[in-house]
Amino acid sequence: MGAVLAMTRILRICAAGALALLTACGPLQGTNPTANMLRGMYDVLRPGAVPDAGGSAGPLTRAFIEAQPTELLRVSIISRETTGLVPFAARNADTVTWVTPEGFGLIFRNGLLAGTRGFGDDLMGADLGGALASLNGGGQHRRTLDFMTGLDQITRRDFSCTTVKTGEDQITIFERTYDTDVFEETCTSPSGGFKNSYWRDRDGVIWQSRQWISDGTGYLGYQRL
Amino acid sequence: MFSGMAALLAAGVWAAPGAADQGWPATYSLFGTPGIVDMPAAVAPADAEIAATVSGFGKTRRGTLSFQVLPRLSGSFRYSLIDTYDRSFDLQYQITDEGRYMPAVAVGLRDFIGTGRYSSEYFVATKTVSPNVRVTGGIGWGRLGSVNGFANPFGLDTRPDDSVDTGGTVLAGQFFHGDAALFGGVEWRVNDEWTLLAEYSSDAYERESRLIGFDRKSPVNVGVTWRPSDSYQLGAYYLHGSEVGISASVVTNPRTRDMPSGLGRAPVPVAVRGESVVAAATWTNPQVKAASMDALGTIMATDGFRLLGAEVTGNTLRVRYENARFRSEAQGAGRVARILTQVAPQNVDRFVLEPTQQGIALSSITLLRSDMERLENQPNAAALSYDRARIGDASGPAPALDWNDPTPAFQWGLSPYFELTLFDGKNPARGDTGLEASFRYEVKPNIMLSGAFRQRLLGNRDEVGSIAPSSLPPVRRDSLRYGAQSGNGIEDLTLAWYGRPGRNVYSRITAGYLERMFGGVSAEVLWKPVASRLALGAEVNYAAKRDYDLGFGFQDYDIVTGHVSAYYEFANGFEAQVDVGRYLAGDYGATFGLDRTFANGWKVGAYFTLTDVPFDDFGEGSFDKGIRVEIPTDWLAGTPNRNTAGTTLSSLSRDGGARLNVEGRLYDVVEDGHQMQLDETWGRFWR
Structure with missing residues (x-):
């Protein structure tokens, strides 16, 4: 491909x-x-859009993570088979922006992907109100995602989605263990759909997730470190 | 340790289904147009689709560029080797689309301008009879009426030879005249990639049989095409019972882009007042201001912008800058405004951005700081911020530049160049490659001295054949002689001064060695209100012809030339330009141009020039005309970039209707910063 x-x-x-x-x-x-x-x-x-985890800094360990001046996300663009660390960059109201030194940007609202920058086919914006609410036990909702067209306009795509709690899972992220509920959000539209997964703890923090970015970029996987 | 991540990766890809079936795309024929093997079909390619096709069989070679000008109108330009090299233009119009029972119907003109070697007209109908079988039948005139022809159904029995000796004129007098004949064919789609073709051709190939020994035994042609992706098609054919043919098409569409948002770096995030305080409270303290200006200039430079001035008045910060990286000035404005949220003093609540090119301000974009803070990362943010932005004229003086701009006044470069001369009468392509050394010395941002020197390393552009006689002074005919002997020389060496004499008005004066063939002085003025679809311009030049050795000397020919121009941007993306005036050979006339422009920077268009030079004196082609394509480099490469790759396919370089090639004409400099272009590309504001 x-x-x-x-x-x-x-x-x-x-x-x-x-x-x-x-x-x-x-x-x-x-x-x-x-x-x-x-x-x-x-x-x-040029191969390898996002640099490999750890890189020249040596193996990724809890001690390394603790030594960093900022919070980190461990991120993977699944279709490109690349993984990397993304440091916190900025907060604006309830959105948080993370940017790698190479200039790849990710924007989250309460753990849900609200935008990407620099991936070629970016998620330019997302209306996530329904999706966020559905993580409290599941349910049906609508999601609107903004993408760039080939003609420099924003196109807004509407999806019909269902969120289901599929189980509970104890996950370990670099020596730390979290008890999480696993949610799956399935979204469909006339022009295609996607399925996101969230590992969410009892305080509502999403520690691990797999979320769709766009047709051209595919899925993002991430863990909060 | 990585178990969680591994589970994620192992979860497999629940892929989104592919794009909806767009139907059965057009097959590109040996003529490079929608068709079967050699015959046309009533199938319209997707709007704006461009196909470049090369094909060959026997001694015939064809290269065709086909463009879906409008959803129903296809236009094609072809350069062929028949018995001689020949140019041709085709048009096909889709009269009706295919219905449940009714076929699609189209009318077409093949080779309707020029010498008419392929001249023919047709009506054609195409019906998809089963999901994988498409049947076509039609009636043709001219060459397409030359097999088993019958009397003209309209009673237009005689087909006059309508072409003039020098070619190049519309052959309207012979359209649909003479014998008519029927043709038809079938396309069978074996699977998504392979299609089998068979047709009954109504073209007798009389000219080829007579002149190049074409052996036509049968009216039946068969072929197979392989289209493994939307981007290309390969074909192999068995033709007329005697010849084997092949074709290759590269298909693209300016409306689509593999990487629509591009690969450029993420922007600097917005800093929200009260949340992440970095900026100073005010700039009243000169030291604070100096440090802030330094930070602003440095951050902007990292992101591809040059700070040309910044000034706080009341609660407004006005910033003038040059965007050197992003094709879209809207994207540039979005990125600069985000940098300003980080650096602007806290008492500023309004940003006025003044993008410049060539040192002159193009427009002023007023944004509220609170809108930047409120709309960042929000859904539908581009449309919401466009509604809140104010776009106006920026003819006032530049804001003060209290910053030591580290951009060096003198810059140089050494790079390869590649120059191609196409469709010169005897030789279809001449090319040169070599090294170009260039420099630029900026006296002020709007006054620059620049030049380029080229050294040819390889090429055949020096093979100057005989230069056709003409009654006109040789202003373009002898272009190949320039630098032919020396293999190097000064391409251009000019001093240019750009200005804003008043509201809505732009000016340029360029003096020196303006282009390879002429030196002199060029002065231009343009009136273009920021939100206007109409622009008016005037240009006057004194030009003297340069020596062939590309040194400093001149020949004994000079002239005053100039034009008044009108430009109009239509709402559907078409852009028209009319220039009326005096051309380089002293002839008077007008140039008409029409381009289809796309928000992403693509332009595809055509132009022609009619002057008081008689067709006979003009020479081959009768008058100057051509088609032009401009492709933004960022569309090709994905990375942000302001360059375009362009080419013009025109008639030969002749002396009638020739204009001076001055770099940096005002309309091209100004257009990108004005309301229409800002509006069209505002989707990139938050990119």
Whole structure:
């Protein structure tokens, strides 16, 4: 799938313009179309969008987590088979923004994904009132998600959703154990659907979750560390 | 330790079903247009779809660019090798869509401008008779009426030869004239990727049989196409009982984008007053102000913006900046406004953003700080913030710049270049590649000295053939001679000064070596109110012809040339431009252009120029015309970027209707910062 996309992209780039096989240098090269196109191709084809967990900092341990100056999320973009740590960046009312040093951004409202930035096909916004309420025991609700179109407009997609508590689970996240209720939220629409899972403790904190981002990006998995 | 995560990953992907079945897409024929093998079909591709097709059989080669101009109108440009190289234009109009019992019906004109080597007209009907079988039948005239033809049903028995010696004119006098004949065919979709084709062709290939030994034994053509994705189609064919053919099409649609929101970095989050206090209370203390300005300039530079001035008046902070990274000025404004929430003194509750290009302010965008705080991360935030934004003119003086801008005044670059000359009479493509050294010295943000020097490394653009005789002065005919011998030279070297003489008015003066063939002085003024669909401009140039060696010298030809221009943006995305004036060879006339523009930066259009030069004197093509495509680089690459890759497929470089190529004409500089473009791309405000 990814290979086909990359292939398509190369075809399109070849179809679209001139390619020279030289690289460019100097401050003005930023305005050179050929150089920028080459750089863009490199960025697209470069593997590993999100850096691997721990990375050069060594193995991820509770001691490492405790030593960090900010809160961390452990995140995975499931379709891209990438995992990484995302530090807290900002809070605005009931939304929290997390941004990696590479510039991937995630926005949550009470543990539910309210937006992403930098993933190519981002979730641009989400109306989550019904979804949040449904986590208190389940139920039916509507969800509206905002996406960018190919023509730079926001398109709002409505989903009909059902949340069900499927069980209880004791999960361990780096030496800490949480007793959680497991909820599954199934959403459908004429143009497709998705299924989110939440591991939520008795205080309402979602410690682990798997949530849909968009058609192009797929699912996000995360744990609060 | 990772058990929780592993469970998540193992949960499997409950994938969203694929996009709804869009129906059966058009098959691209050997002509590169919707059809079967060689015959047309009444199938309209998706609106705005673009297909580039190359095909060949026997000694014939065709390259076609096809564009779905409107949901019902297809337009195509073709460059073919028949007995000689030949250009052709086609149009097809979908009269009715397919109904439950009624077939879709279309009318088409093939090769309706020019020498008419493929000239034909047709009505065609197509019906999907079962989910995987599509049947087409039609009646054709011209070449499509040349097999088993019968008397013209309209009584237009004689098909006149309507073309002029030099080609290039509309062949309206012969449309639907002469014998007619029937054609038809079947497409059978074996599975999602493979389609089998069979047709009865009403084209006798008389010209090819007579001139290039084409051996036509049968009217029946068969073929198979493989379309493994929406993006390309490959075809193989057995034609007329004697020839094997192949085709390849690359299909794209400017309306869609693999990565619609792009790969650029997440924006700086909004800082909310009272929650995350970072900014100073006021800037009344000069030291606090200096430190704040420094922080603002530095953060903006990291995100691709250059701070050109910032000033607090009362409770308003006005910031002028240049967006060097983002195609959409709306996205730029959203990102700058978020940075301002971090840095602006706490007593400021209103931001006035003034995006600039070439040092001149394009518009002023007024945003309330409380709206930024309130709407960030909220559903439907883009529409809500657009409703609250005020967009106006920004012709006033720049706010003070109390900041030591680290952007160096002198910048240089060394990069590869690639230059292609297409469809030159004898040689379908000439190309050069080499190195370009460029520099830019900024006297002030709106006054810059810039230049470029090229050294050719490889290419055949120096193979200058004979230059056709003409009664006009050689203002473009000899373009290939420039730099041919030396292989290097000064491409351009100019001093440009941009200005805002008043409200709604923009100006430019450029002097020096303006382009490869001419040097001189160019002055331009543009009237374009920020919310107006209409813009008016005027340009006057004194141009002297440069020496062939691309040095500092001039030849003995100079002229005063200039135009008045009107630009209009229609609500459906079409943009029209009319330029009336005097051209480089001293001829008078007008250029008409129409482009379909897309909010994401794509442009596809066509233009033609008619001047008082007689068609015979103009030479091949009779008058200047062409089609042009502009593709934003960020659409291709995903990463934010203000460049576009563009190409113009035009008739040969001739002397009639030739205009000076001056860099940085005002309309292109100003347009992106005005209301229409801000509105169209406001979806990116929170991106």
